[in-house]
Amino acid sequence: MEEKGDAASGEVARCAEHGKKLMYFCRVEKQKVCSKCAITGSHRGHTVVAVEEALSELKESLTAKLVELQAESSEQTSRLEEIERNTTAAQEQAEILERQVQDDFAALRTFLDSEEKVLMELIAAEKQKTLEELRRLKAECLQRIAHLKLLIDPLDAALQTTNVNGLLKVLNTSSDRFRNPYETVNDPIVHFEAEKFCGPLQYKVWKKMFQIIQTVPEAYTFDHSTAHPYLQISANRRSVIPLCAPLPVVSMDARFDTALCVLGAEAFSTGKHYWEVTVNKKDKWDLGVAFNCISRHGDIVYRPSDGIWCLTLRDGCHYEACDDPDIRLKVQHKPCRIGIYVDYEGGVVSFFDAETMQMLHVFRAHFSHPLIPLYSPCKLEDGALGDQRLSIFKLNV
Template sequence: MGEKGEAACEKVGRCAEHGKKLVYFCRLEKLKVCSKCAITGSHRGHTVVPVEEALSELKELLSARLVKLEAESLEQTSRLGEIEHNMTAAQEEAEMLQQQVQEDFAILRSFLDSEEKVLMEWIATEKQHILEELERLKAECLERAKHLSLLMDPFKAVLQSTNLSDVLKVLNISSDGSSHPCETANDPVVRFEAEKFCGPLQYKVWKRMLQIIQTVPEAYTFDHLTAHPHLEISTNRRSVIPRREALPVDYANGRFDTCLCVLGTEAISTGKHYWEVTVNKKAKWDLGVAYSSVPRHGDIFYRPSRGIWCLTLRDGYCYEACDEHDIQLEVQHSPGRIGIYVDYEGGVVLFFDAETMLMLHAFRTHFTDQLLPLYSPCTMEEAVPGDQRLTIFKLNV
């Protein structure tokens, strides 16, 4: 029997070939059949079950598929909600950032405009003063020149004369002082001293601009009481140097005893902070921030879930951001100084190439405890020449 015939018979409830009721279901061909079809007919040897059993099984299958589809639908609904939330957040954050950028640049422009105005007014005032003084000197000079010209006229005339009496007369007049010019000393000729306004103008303005810049490299220090015994802290507490031999220090509770780490002295629990660490050409180091409660004994794991946000360098070229799964970074230029920026309320930790100010990586989180800078120069590299210290950069102005 063909498929069309069987389908037509199924509608009337009886087998078209045998006239019997379709009380069974063929699992192979997924059709209702009669008893003769199942035993001697075209469905002989196929797996057949009563229609009621097949209906129950098929409903269970449909129910399972429905559950799966509903789960997928719920997942897409949740994903849609996340997408819409992120769209709204992107719009709001971008607008806030744009407003902040406008405000920051407005402050800089206002400062530069004010500096320019003051300097231009100063130059104009100085120019006016010099020009007025030169005009006065010019008038005096012209007056003296006119007077001298009048005095010289008799001399010029008598030099053409052959009369001795006329020559003597002029000499007598000139010797009695009546023909001498005024005995007034000439004031020095002033000039416009442009050098007063020259020099490193942009640098001088930049130094004054630091007064209005809220975030500049902060001169942080190392907490020597937390330094691993194989780490030496400099006298000014801004350099840390790995040593082959342990230093004679007290193994206090707050000191790292396994990982070659040291914490910063300055705690961060609010605000925005930025500092820079000079790494020179070191082939390995660890830099970041950690909760002040970070374990000091035994191995520690650089993970945000452990309260540590860290960037590492290995082999001189392998930069990694230590997220829950390490993220290898593509860094074209090996920076000699790393910048670290923390916005506590914003939940942001950023790492920069401090020489180009290109961002290397960003962590986004929500802080629940005070932070401390975390540093590690790693172990002494025997085969590597040169300085192996880490130094906290101080902006000297």
């Protein structure tokens, strides 16, 4: 069936087979048909509706499709804007980081150049002092050798004669005119005192370098008033060990009563901080930071949304960053010491293998309360081998 007629002129098209107006729409064949086509013709038995109804339905479908495409276009436009914002932010953050790295290394180079210059000046001064003294001793020694030669030559010549009177004369003259050279006291011969500059040079410079390094391992301590009764804090407050039985401690609001945790004694709400925790070969532990206002009662959930940024180890090999959802970490080498870095203004909490300084995970956040270190050596299990304590590393410089 074909249509004939000029739709553009407003005339209704007619069926090429029956000559009737195409007033209906076949939903099966997706085309306009006449009444005869629909009743007895090739479209008999098909679902047929009036053209106006079909037109309305088609417009509804197109409208729905248009809305869907417009929504997707709007989504992509928003995505593009976010990409552009992130591109700008990435460029700005990278430039800031590049400048910071350049400034940090420039400070180290300036310090090392200054230390090298001072040391080289000291060595040069010691060298000059030693050489001047040796030149003085050499000149004095040459003068004495020449003086001794004046004594030796007449004596040597006299030994060649057999005239007794001549020998006596030379001996009498020698004793009157010349003083015995061995009566002169010689100044000690100096040497270059290299030992002044020996020793662990790089170590000495490294220790002095801490004067310019802003972030070094801080010797934090545990707040024993927050420790769960099954946790024992060492006398120096830098080690915590799980126990089989509870300690007779006083119950207080600050103390954890369910979670086997203890907080640090030092909170901070500004600056950059770094500390290290020795975990040895423990099979499980929890380490991180938390808002100092977190509840100490009942079970707690390690989530940034709850004000806790934490890394955990279970079964000796399963490392997780506690997020929503948790993030399983791939750690090839089991660290014996964990480094924790916090940049409060920068909104960063990072965890490192403190021996290799390989980053394990980084959280990004916006901090609204003071932060405080959080630790858990986890429950002491029967048959647990090895040292079960957590210890805060103290760098001795």
